[in-house]
Amino acid sequence: MKHLYNLSLALLLLTASCGPDKPANELKSATMEVVAFQTETMFNVTCDKFDYYYKDKWHSKTITDKAQLDKLTKLIDALYRTDNSYEPDVRGKILLTNTDGSVDTVCMDSKVTRYKGVSYETTTELANFVQQQ
Secondary structure (H helix, E strand, C coil): CHHHHHHHHHHHHHHHHCCCCCCCCCEEEEEEEECCCCCCCCCCCCHHHHHHHCCCCCEEEEECCHHHHHHHHHHHHCCEECCCCCCCCCCEEEEEEECCCCEEEEEECCCEEEECCEEEECCHHHHHHHHHC
16 A cells, blocks of 8 residues: 555656646747858958947848748758868858747858857858848
8 A cells, every 4th residue: 555655646746747848949030140251351250250340231131931930940950060170251140039039149151150169061052041131
């Protein structure tokens, strides 16, 4: 009888600790800040200095359309990882705002895309998508 009581108590605690599933953290919007990828500079522009160096030159657009956000997500997910020592000479910056309020930053040039601390090869499709916005 004591074992049945302990088993019932354990099941009750296990059930109580398994709360409702968290809602999926989805992409809510994407703000693209871009200068022409052909823009030449005398030095490499890092992601954290992009806004400073191009403050009067970049154009910005925010997309919230689900189809466009899905397309952007697929383009980012399809990137091929490259040597992490490569850093982009930033010409485009994408601010990905999630439904939980967090913001992920993607920085890119025509060859390298940096996202969540990892370097990827920039695809023509992603570069075209960002520049056309």
